Amino acid sequence: MIDLSALRDNPTLAGSRVNLVPLSAAHADDFFESTRDDEIRRLTGTHRRPDYDEVCDWCATRADQFDRLDLAIIEEPGGRFVGELALTEVDADNESAAYRIALSAIEFTGQGLGKEATRLVLDYAFNHIRLHRVWLSVYAFNMRAIAVYRSCGFSVEGRMRDALLWDGRRHDALVMAVLESDFRRAAAD
Structure with a gap:
């Protein structure tokens, strides 16, 4: 049985190079800038560029969404x-959820930041929310x-x-998924 209250906890997840914190209005300016990066838009397949007010509203309302978990990735040290x-499309009956991640600029790729962020959120998904499966498309x-x-x-x-x-x-697009047992095996390697 999954713990849906873990979605409402707005956790902060600490890693060695990144921290995951609840996405909020404080991140709106940086989030908006990330929607302007053409290569990030291509990698995520994002055709539409939201306007500034849309981004501000989106960021400001994330903590009020109890059916998903939206987190900002903050580089440590430095706080950038x-x-x-996000974990979205949470299906309590089947103990699964969708996952998506987007780095805000190409300069942050290839440094292991996305990998660490993914491992942190999967650990939370399997150990706190108690999901069985997390899937994505790429x-x-x-x-x-x-x-x-x-x-x-x-x-x-x-x-x-x-x-x-x-x-x-x-x-x-490829559909990929990780089961809890797959994640534990990969984390042990």
């Missing part, structure tokens, strides 16, 4: 906002993200053909 992540061209997800225990479960149309080209 480097992205955000575009097949995003090889760096796929490698990170694999290192955290995710396996490819399927392919959504031509899921993204970007600059006139179609791209597949």
